Amino acid sequence: MSLNIYIVDDDESVCRALKTLLMTYDFQVKTFNSSQSFFDTVGIDEPGCLLLDIHMPGLDGWEVQKRILDSGSDRPVIFISAEKQDNAADRALKVGALGFLQKPVNGQTLVDLINGVKN
Amino acid sequence: MKRKIKIPLGTIKIIKKNKSRAPLLKKITRGNLEEQFRHQTDELKIRDGQIKQAANREKLGADREKVAEEQIYIQTKAMESASDGIFIIGAKKFNFPIIYANASFQVLTGYTKNEILGQDYFLLYGVDADLRIVGEIKETIRQGKPFHGEMLNFRKNGQKFWSSLRITPVRDSNGAVTHFVGIQTDTSLMKQRNLEIEEQREELLHVTRVGKLAEFVSSLAHEISQPLTAILSYAQAGQRLLKDREPQLHEILQYIINDDQRASEVIRRLRYLLKKSKPTFEPLDINVLIKDTTTLIMPHITAKNISMKFNLDHKLPRIQGDRIQLQQVLLNLISNSLEAMEDSKDPRELLIVSSLKNPDTILVQVKDSGCGIPEENMKKLFGHFFTNKPDGLGMGLSISRSIVEAHGGQLEARNNPDRGATFYFTIPLNMKTVHE
Numbered sequence: 186m187s188l189n190i191y192i193v194d195d196d197e198s199v200c201r202a203l204k205t206l207l208m209t210y211d212f213q214v215k216t217f218n219s220s221q222s223f224f225d226t227v228g229i230d231e232p233g234c235l236l237l238d239i240h241m242p243g244l245d246g247w248e249v250q251k252r253i254l255d256s257g258s259d260r261p262v263i264f265i266s267a268e269k270q271d272n273a274a275d276r277a278l279k280v281g282a283l284g285f286l287q288k289p290v291n292g293q294t295l296v297d298l299i300n301g302v303k304n
Numbered sequence: 305m306k307r308k309i310k311i312p313l314g315t316i317k318i319i320k321k322n323k324s325r326a327p328l329l330k331k332i333t334r335g336n337l338e339e340q341f342r343h344q345t346d347e348l349k350i351r352d353g354q355i356k357q358a359a360n361r362e363k364l365g366a367d368r369e370k371v372a373e374e375q376i377y378i379q380t381k382a383m384e385s386a387s388d389g390i391f392i393i394g395a396k397k398f399n400f401p402i403i404y405a406n407a408s409f410q411v412l413t414g415y416t417k418n419e420i421l422g423q424d425y426f427l428l429y430g431v432d433a434d435l436r437i438v439g440e441i442k443e444t445i446r447q448g449k450p451f452h453g454e455m456l457n458f459r460k461n462g463q464k465f466w467s468s469l470r471i472t473p474v475r476d477s478n479g480a481v482t483h484f485v486g487i488q489t490d491t492s493l494m495k496q497r498n499l500e501i502e503e504q505r506e507e508l509l510h511v512t513r514v515g516k517l518a519e520f521v522s523s524l525a526h527e528i529s530q531p532l533t534a535i536l537s538y539a540q541a542g543q544r545l546l547k548d549r550e551p552q553l554h555e556i557l558q559y560i561i562n563d564d565q566r567a568s569e570v571i572r573r574l575r576y577l578l579k580k581s582k583p584t585f586e587p588l589d590i591n592v593l594i595k596d597t598t599t600l601i602m603p604h605i606t607a608k609n610i611s612m613k614f615n616l617d618h619k620l621p622r623i624q625g626d627r628i629q630l631q632q633v634l635l636n637l638i639s640n641s642l643e644a645m646e647d648s649k650d651p652r653e654l655l656i657v658s659s660l661k662n663p664d665t666i667l668v669q670v671k672d673s674g675c676g677i678p679e680e681n682m683k684k685l686f687g688h689f690f691t692n693k694p695d696g697l698g699m700g701l702s703i704s705r706s707i708v709e710a711h712g713g714q715l716e717a718r719n720n721p722d723r724g725a726t727f728y729f730t731i732p733l734n735m736k737t738v739h740e
Contacts, residue, residue, distance in 0.1 A: 199530050202537035203533075205537065206544070208541075209544035267525070268529075289537070290536070290537070291540075292544075
């Protein structure tokens, strides 16, 4: 059974493109344009890896990750952001995420990181 | 006095001529004489009084003269003691001979009294003085008009100094110009101070511009990165779907990927170039910062006929902040207020208030009497690229907000109940909670 991937990004085009790419790797991909719609749709015990944009209106990526941790879920999270923040990669690891990738994201790098979860 | 005593003796003579009525007359005369003497005495007293008065008048004249002398002495002394250079030029001759110059004028020009007196005033400006201005001064005062201006002069030793100059014609009772009186002041120090303020203002504006540019590039980079992300992912997905089929199409997709990565690299470098410098926190007196910032922008405030008011709580504790960044915020809020009052016909008033919001937080308010903020703009106000100015970038308030937030505070706006708007921000006194 292939791994579920959830993409949360307020940019619709980014969501669609990443989904298209990841589907060529045979992942099951669902996209969400806001953190709220993700929480509304996906239960905390539903398995799957989360690709999370940082800068979004409403709850931003950091807050989403905190909420997931607080709920006791061990969902793997990969932060993706267009803005390069000096300490974002360190901070991502510190808050328990798998990693941080800067946009534009290279498909193979992303997939390697996701496959790290699987193994 | 003797001459006056003779008069009654003459009268006796006349009386003696009427011998027939002599006894009666004698009696009368005796009485008359007494009367006459009394009268004479009175008259003498009056005359004496008159003489004394005349003498007094003379004395008064002398006193007046003394007063006048004293006045001249004081005026001369005052002119000599004045810290401005004062001089008088004769106006009767073709050139401009100096007939008086006070001590300060000698210090100002570096020439001695002997060198100055009789000398053509304009020759003391030095050979490097601006001849165009000198010509303008001569032309103006020859027409009997006062001159007021500022120019660069040179001392006897060649040292240059800025002087503020006023020359006014002095006229006689017929209205003919006989002299010119001049006041010359060394304004080099003031000029220097103004120059320093100007430099500080330029520096702050430069920092603001760079800050705006950095924020602008950052937003732009973010906006462009999104489609680049999508393009890259689509192209890579296309390649994977093709697998080994259509090698030419595969190659085209590779070119798209390469150019996408090239564009990303450009943005990365641009971002690196305009990397925001980290704020340096130091203890700051917010009131001093407010005063300093308004000093920088004061020429704009006075030019726009705006009355500037402060209501500062001078007991406020110091905050931890980045001086330049907070000045940027204040400058931005003040500039916005000034622009909001641009078209206002009502009295224009800018009020800056500093206060303690609660024991841990300082509150600064910038209140104007301008056009206020339309309700539909309230929410967009602090977003990137929001502006109602034709030449605005729409970065000022969003940068200001991010600066205030970096200090752990909040920047908000509201319309005043009467007119205009108030922008206000808080700065917490305890910054430890902000730095992670």
